[in-house]
Amino acid sequence: MRSLEVANGWLARSRLQDLAVQAALENISSAAFIISATGAVERSNARARALMESGGGEAVQLLWQSLDEPTTSADFEISPLFTYGNVVHYLAVQRAQNGTDINRLAIAVHRWKLTGQEAKVFANLVVGDSNRQIAAKLGCAERTVELHVTHILQRLDVESRNAAIAKFWTQL
Numbered sequence: 001m002r003s004l005e006v007a008n009g010w011l012a013r014s015r016l017q018d019l020a021v022q023a024a025l026e027n028i029s030s031a032a033f034i035i036s037a038t039g040a041v042e043r044s045n046a047r048a049r050a051l052m053e054s055g056g057g058e059a060v061q062l063l064w065q066s067l068d069e070p071t072t073s074a075d076f077e078i079s080p081l082f083t084y085g086n087v088v089h090y091l092a093v094q095r096a097q098n099g100t101d102i103n104r105l106a107i108a109v110h111r112w113k114l115t116g117q118e119a120k121v122f123a124n125l126v127v128g129d130s131n132r133q134i135a136a137k138l139g140c141a142e143r144t145v146e147l148h149v150t151h152i153l154q155r156l157d158v159e160s161r162n163a164a165i166a167k168f169w170t171q172l
Helices: 002-026 046-068 101-111 116-125 131-138 142-156 161-170
Strands: 032-036 041-044 076-083 086-094
Touching (some): 002 032, 032 046, 041 046, 046 076, 046 086, 046 101, 046 116, 101 116, 116 161, 131 142
Antiparallel strands (some): 032 041, 032 086
């Protein structure tokens, strides 16, 4: 019985550490990834997930270049994470850039708990695209976009597209 209590204690501490790492990542103001020593992305914050969704292949390429050549001009700042003196993971944080729209969008998606498809619709909505334009860009029916917009407005607790756009640009 004692060994079960010890195991449960270890498991609880492990879960707490996972939550702490994820909370710390979310508080980094740029896109941030935790990469294993083998190069696999193990964790990311909302900004990093938005970056991957908006420019997946290019973002990954920039990340790998930064890992291969960790210079001050690289797109990501790389910090090795050590366990018992061995590098087992890397923290990759995107260096500051002029365009903060992706960061703003990532924050909005996280704050308002938008799904992946809602995030894509919302990204087009906040720049003023019509439902027809959004449907054409995303390759779906206009009615589908209407349903997503309705759900987005409910999540943001606003009554119009203009109010959603204003909330996005003023409250984040």
